[in-house]
Amino acid sequence: MSQSEYWIVRGDRHVATTYGRYPLVAVRGEGCYLFDANGNRYLDFLAGVAVNNLGHCHPRVVEAIKEQAERLLHCSNFYHIPQQIELAEMLCKRSFGDRVFFCNSGAEANEAAIKLARKHSKEKYGEHKHEVITALASFHGRTLGTISATGQEKMRSGFTPVVPGFHYVPFGDLVALRAAVTENSCAVLLEPVQGEGGVNIPPAGYLKQVRELCDELGLLLIFDEVQVGIGRTGTLFAYEQEDAEPDIMTLAKALAGGAPIGAMVAKEEIAASFTPGSHGSTFGGNPLMAAAAIATLKTISEEGVLENCNNMGTYLQQRLVELQERYSFVKDVRGRGLIWGMELSIEGGEIVKTALSKGLLINCTAGSVLRFVPPLIVTRVEIDMAISILDDILKDI
Ligand SMILES: *Cc1c(COP(=O)(O)O)cnc(C)c1O
Numbered sequence: 234m235s236q237s238e239y240w241i242v243r244g245d246r247h248v249a250t251t252y253g254r255y256p257l258v259a260v261r262g263e264g265c266y267l268f269d270a271n272g273n274r275y276l277d278f279l280a281g282v283a284v285n286n287l288g289h290c291h292p293r294v295v296e297a298i299k300e301q302a303e304r305l306l307h308c309s310n311f312y313h314i315p316q317q318i319e320l321a322e323m324l325c326k327r328s329f330g331d332r333v334f335f336c337n338s339g340a341e342a343n344e345a346a347i348k349l350a351r352k353h354s355k356e357k358y359g360e361h362k363h364e365v366i367t368a369l370a371s372f373h374g375r376t377l378g379t380i381s382a383t384g385q386e387k388m389r390s391g392f393t394p395v396v397p398g399f400h401y402v403p404f405g406d407l408v409a410l411r412a413a414v415t416e417n418s419c420a421v422l423l424e425p426v427q428g429e430g431g432v433n434i435p436p437a438g439y440l441k442q443v444r445e446l447c448d449e450l451g452l453l454l455i456f457d458e459v460q461v462g463i464g465r466t467g468t469l470f471a472y473e474q475e476d477a478e479p480d481i482m483t484l485a486k487a488l489a490g491g492a493p494i495g496a497m498v499a500k501e502e503i504a505a506s507f508t509p510g511s512h513g514s515t516f517g518g519n520p521l522m523a524a525a526a527i528a529t530l531k532t533i534s535e536e537g538v539l540e541n542c543n544n545m546g547t548y549l550q551q552r553l554v555e556l557q558e559r560y561s562f563v564k565d566v567r568g569r570g571l572i573w574g575m576e577l578s579i580e581g582g583e584i585v586k587t588a589l590s591k592g593l594l595i596n597c598t599a600g601s602v603l604r605f606v607p608p609l610i611v612t613r614v615e616i617d618m619a620i621s622i623l624d625d626i627l628k629d630i
Contacts, residue, residue, distance in 0.1 A: 236270035255589050262289025265608050265615050267594065278607040278619050279594045283428065283460045283572065286487035287532055288608040294490035297528035298521060305520045310513065316523035320496075323530050327469055329478040330498035334507065335518030339459035339485035340374025342495035345512055346422070346481045347378055349499060350453045353506035354419035358451065362419040365455075368404035370430030370599070373422065373457055382422060385430070405436045411446060420453040420481075421446075425471035428460035431599030432574025434567050435475075444477040453503065455481040459495075460572070463487035464533050464609050467543040467570030474569070490529035494522040533609075542609040545616060546570045549605065552620040560627050571611070575603040584626055593622040 234242075237258040244254075258270035265288055267277045280286065287294060301316065308314055321333040334345050347365060354362035367373065369384040380388045381396035389395050398417075402409040404427055421443060427433035447454040456479040461471040463484065468474055470482065480503050485495040495517070516522070533539065550568065553575055557563040565576040577584075581597035588595055598604050607615070 240270055264288040265611055275592050275594050276615060276618055277594045278605050279596050280606055280608050283465055283606040284486045285491050286464055286609045287490050288610045291490055293532045294525050294528045297524045301521050301524035307519050314518060314520055316520045317518035320523045320526050324498055328498055331501035332499055332504035334497045336495040336514040337493050337516050338495045340376045340379045342483035342485050342497045343373045343379050343457060344376055345497040346455045346483050348512055349507055350420035353503045356506055361417050364398045364415060364417045365420045365422050366400045366402060366413050367422045369401045370404060370427055371424055372429035404433055405439050407442050414450055418452055420455055422455040424457045426461045426569060429598050431602040432568055432572060432604055440475040440477040453480045455479055457483050459483055459485045464539055464542055465570055465572050467539060467546055489522050489525035492522050492525035494526055538609050542570050545611050548613055549573055549616050552616060556627060571607055571609055573605040577601045587626045588622060591622045593619055
């Protein structure tokens with residue numbers, strides 16, 4: 234029995250069965266590569282699902298974690314935490330925001346955003362304000378509140394009744410959005426680019442029009458940048474490309490370079506509705522995670538990461554479009570920066586499995602969209618490797 238088989242058999246016994254896992258036992262990562270327990274190397278174009286934006290084990294993130302681990306691992310939010318303060322400053326300096334609430338995941342960041350939107354709107358306009366409009370094919374997390382916000386029926390199946398007060402409209406449809414607003418509406422929650430829903434790019438000008446609609450009707454605009462924030466689309470935050478600033482933004486995935494963290498960034502006037510006791514998280518903004526996030530943000534600003542993301546994004550797009558021109562079952566190639574989707578007229582699951590067996594990690598969302606979210610430090614050589622593996626697979630279909 235191989236080392237990998239050994240772990241897979243052992244894992245089958247006690248680990249919860251919430252994931253359909255591929256037969257890969259991950260033991261080490263370096264840059265754009267992941268290594269399994271049998272010593273095989275994989276080119277990682279999934280990057281922990283858009284988490285490892287700096288690649289695996291970036292030395293600056295690792296160093297920051299080591300240093301912080303020796304100093305202070307955890308401290309209650311009953312006290313002041315310098316790393317958390319510094320991180321909040323960095324996020325506000327780089328965004329529209331004035332205040333940051335820290336938590337541990339994307340779902341929690343969205344929970345905080347929804348709670349804040351409700352509390353602020355109730356205080357400002359009255360107790361009836363509670364409804365949140367979100368998009369179909371969205372993804373906002375797996376807690377009860379965030380599956381309620383998520384515009385995908387399958388995520389709620391088996392878990393009803395869900396949290397009331399959510400309405401779903403087609404992503405990109407301003408008329409439908411306006412029609413969904415009621416006197417109880419308090420916020421609109423959208424991903425600037427839908428990730429899990431199939432890498433869906435909004436029509437040009439849509440998010441700006443949503444911003445204007447929110448201003449007109451007194452609604453808060455929340456952007457879920459959990460997947461597309463932290464450089465993924467070529468700017469630190471995806472909203473920067475839209476001429477539309479949200480009132481609240483949520484972050485997680487790539488924020489701490491692979492360490493678990495979540496953040497909700499808000500404008501002062503809105504953030505002020507959270508008072509001591511309104512909300513909290515034991516680990517939120519923990520010194521260790523905050524130190525990892527500071528190192529991540531510094532590395533992004535100081536090492537040309539966004540520039541590489543834009544350059545390599547253009548190159549990846551070009552190479553994917555070449556495949557589209559060659560294979561009739563490739564319907565669409567869409568994306569921004571280094572989040573790309575290749576929509577097929579066939580199911581993509583088997584392609585993902587074959588790619589893994591050939592040393593390339595990708596995944597498939599929405600049934601038929603191959604998703605490419607490599608580290609933002611990816612090189613041309615690595616993109617060429619990925620395309621060549623993919624080409625080999627598509628050739629045989
Ligand atoms: C991954 C994701 C989430 C959920 O994040 P978790 O850390 O898994 O809770 C929420 N929103 C978007 C857009 C995501 O991609």
